[in-house]
Amino acid sequence: MNDATDTPGGDPALLDALRHDLGAAQYTVDGVEELLGPVASAALHREEALPALRATAGRADARSTLMRLFVLGVDVPRAQAERALGTLTVDGARRLSLVDAAGAGPDDGVRARVDLRPYEAVDGLDDDAPRHGGPGTAGVVDWWIASDLGELATGSALRTDHVLGVGGASTTLAQVTVRGPRGRVLDLGAGCGIQALHASRHAQHVVGTDISRRALAFARFNASLAGLGEDRLELRLGSMLEPVQGPDEPLFDLVVSNPPFVITPRAPQAGADGGAVPLYEYRDGGRTGDAIVRDLITGVGSVLAPGGVAQLLGNWEVRRGEEWHERVGQWLDESGLDGWVVQRELQDPAQYAETWIRDGGTTPDRDRAAWTERYGAWLDDFASRDVEAIGFGIVTLRRPEHGAPTLRRLEEVTGTVRQPLGPWIESSLAAHDWxxxxxxxxxxxxxxxxxxxxxxxxxxxxxxxxxxxxxxxxxxxxxxxxxxxxxxxxxxxxxxxxxxxxxxxxxxxxxxxxxxxxxxxxxxxxxxxxxxxxxxxxx
The missing domain is CATH 1.10.10 (Arc Repressor Mutant, subunit A)
Incomplete structure (x- = not known):
């Protein structure tokens, strides 16, 4: 059942037809790269659409049509869309809320309502590890993931309740997550559901939570499209740990979270075309500074079973006169958990502001006044707390089986690492115990x-x-x-x-x-x- 009127639905028969059409078109990561070629593929990864538009222009094959429709945001003639969606049909895609059609004629335009693209990753699940019947094969997974159309397709700033697809942070978290067999896994801040899908491959039951109804609707659709039933994935609405706290709630063996960790100025918010800093549900936790990451690190132990592991990504402020590890180390001390933090990147306040203003679709070329106002708001916010830099990294926590924590590591590793790191992290935890x-x-x-x-x-x-x-x-x-x-x-x-x-x-x-x-x-x-x-x- 669809939780939001502007998100895709999940009729089982229509999803079967969609899977058939996507597979028949070889609409896969390798298939798309073969279609576009290395130059256009690399440009698309940089959010530059023109080479991909040229590579698919004038082509009517199913793969090109799906690419132009669901990734590049191009209207395609209905007859062409019907050929690409031969089993599902355009009417079936409309019933799933995937497309809008201007009319029934062969030349009438069909426009995508969602971004739907292939996804492939290596998540570190060992070939010999016990699995629980989740989709995909050992190590390598390939699914199709739906999300809101991005700026590349719409040409406009993102809506504040935008549901993000699979970005670099999502892939990083999937690859660093430990993949030993687990009974219960929590995906906190599930978004489009990608971490929950990965977790389903080595867990008996997965719970996904999010503050966004729209995100949960996309997560439900993606799980259904991947063949994951509601008996193994439970989705709950709510903020942070609230949906899974209670006297009768079983504890979790693994918690994964790509939380809304972006540090955004707390100021009056405007709409997508206003000057003040908008809050985006997928990235902004609605709290001052790095409080959301601090609260998660210090609070997640309340839902972890003994021996349970929590892994999350986060930003933290580095304030004047402090080293980065002092602030985060204090959070580890307060958590009562084993803790291991790897800082991967450090940005100054100006770099950070530029990154996230652009992420929301505002650029100096498009709207100089809004850019300047938001840039200033970010710099003023950081200056109010004497912030000199912002760190980004990976946090691994573990509730001791018994006794006090024995693991406390805070280190900076900025070079290239060999993914997936999950098996190595798991073996390092075991080595610490040994x-x-x-x-x-x-x-x-x-x-x-x-x-x-x-x-x-x-x-x-x-x-x-x-x-x-x-x-x-x-x-x-x-x-x-x-x-x-x-x-x-x-x-x-x-x-x-x-x-x-x-x-x-x-x-x-x-x-x-x-x-x-x-x-x-x-x-x-x-x-x-x-x-x-x-x-x-x-x-």
Whole structure:
């Protein structure tokens, strides 16, 4: 049943017909890239439509028609739309609220009401991991996702209740999410439902929440189009954690959230063509500064089961006289949870304002007065709190099985990482627990092996026998580079699973002619770091 009059419906028979037509047209990510070619595809990713319009102009094949209609926002003749939607028909698409038709004649225009495009991603679900019958196959998923038409198609600023499709942040969250089997998963701020779809592949039951009725309607449509039944996905209306808090509400094993984290000035709001800063439901939490991310970090533990994990994206303010990790670290301390924060980007207030003013469809070329007013409002808002920079990153939280939190990591990683990170994050959490259960004496009894993605670089001064610098480089994960001393490098080189760490330390001590206790004190902290980050693994 449709929750909003201007969102797509979900008649099962019509959805079956739509799936057939989209598949028959090879309307897939690979199919679209083949159609457009590399130049037009790359331009489209940059929100430039002209090369794609030229690549599809004058073509009447089904794939080109669907692309022009649902992505590029071009009116197509009804006869052409009928050929592309041969099973569903234009009337069926109208009943699903996907299109409007100007008339019944073959040359009458058909216009899309929604953006409907193929989606493909690798989400880190292992080939051998238990799954719960969700759509897609292990690792790689491919669906069609509906959302509101964007500025590229409409040529105008976004409506404030705009429902966003799958953007870069959504893809990032899907790829960093841990994908071990879960009983109950919460997608907080579900939007068009993409995180809920990913979660359905390794969870028994998924609950999606959003403050927007329109977003929930799109999420319901996308789930139905992907073949996910209402018995496994439950959608609830409400703000933040409110829809899932209550004395009889079961706890969740995983919470994922791409919340409305954008820091927007709290000022009188105008309409799409006004000068004041509008609030967009998909990105603005309606709170001052970074309060929505703080509240989520400090409050999500109330709905997590013991051992449950929460992962979210967020922005945080860096105020004058503070380091970025001080503010976020305080939130971790207040949460009572294990916490790991990776800051991926840092922008100054001017960069941040420009990014999000443009995101809403306002540019200096289109409306200089509105641009200037909104730019000034953002700068004034940040100045009122002495904000010097805004960080963006990934937050992973975990409710301890018992006792106090033992994990607290805050680090900055701005380089390229190898996605999907979810399996690596999950293994790092397991490594933390493995290390926490072993003191140095117990660790010395273990046998370790070097991970398969680790390489070693040695730098020697000409004429020297021994290297002056030894670097261990990680090919996966966060792509860490670890500089080691001679003893630690020698130990890593001997970690083939045959000897225990204690035996290797003893051999190094004899070689270096120093007490074994000194070698152990030198290398074991480094060993713990290498195990924690996945460069060394238990044999």
């Amino acid at each position: 290390l926490a259960a072993r003191d140095d004496a117990a660790l010395a009894r273990e046998r370790l092996v070097v991970a398969g993605d680790v390489t070693e670089e040695r730098y020697l001064t000409p004429g020297d026998v021994d290297p002056s610098i030894v670097l261990l480089r990680q090919g996966g994960g966060l792509g860490r580079t670890v500089r080691t001393g001679a003893a630690l490098a020698g130990l890593v080189g001997a970690c083939d699973g045959e000897l225990s760490l204690g035996q290797i330390v003893g051999a190094l001590a004899a070689l270096l002619e120093v007490p074994a206790s000194e070698v152990a004190a030198d290398v074991l902290p480094g060993v713990r770091g290498l195990v924690r980050d996945g460069l060394l693994l238990p044999a």
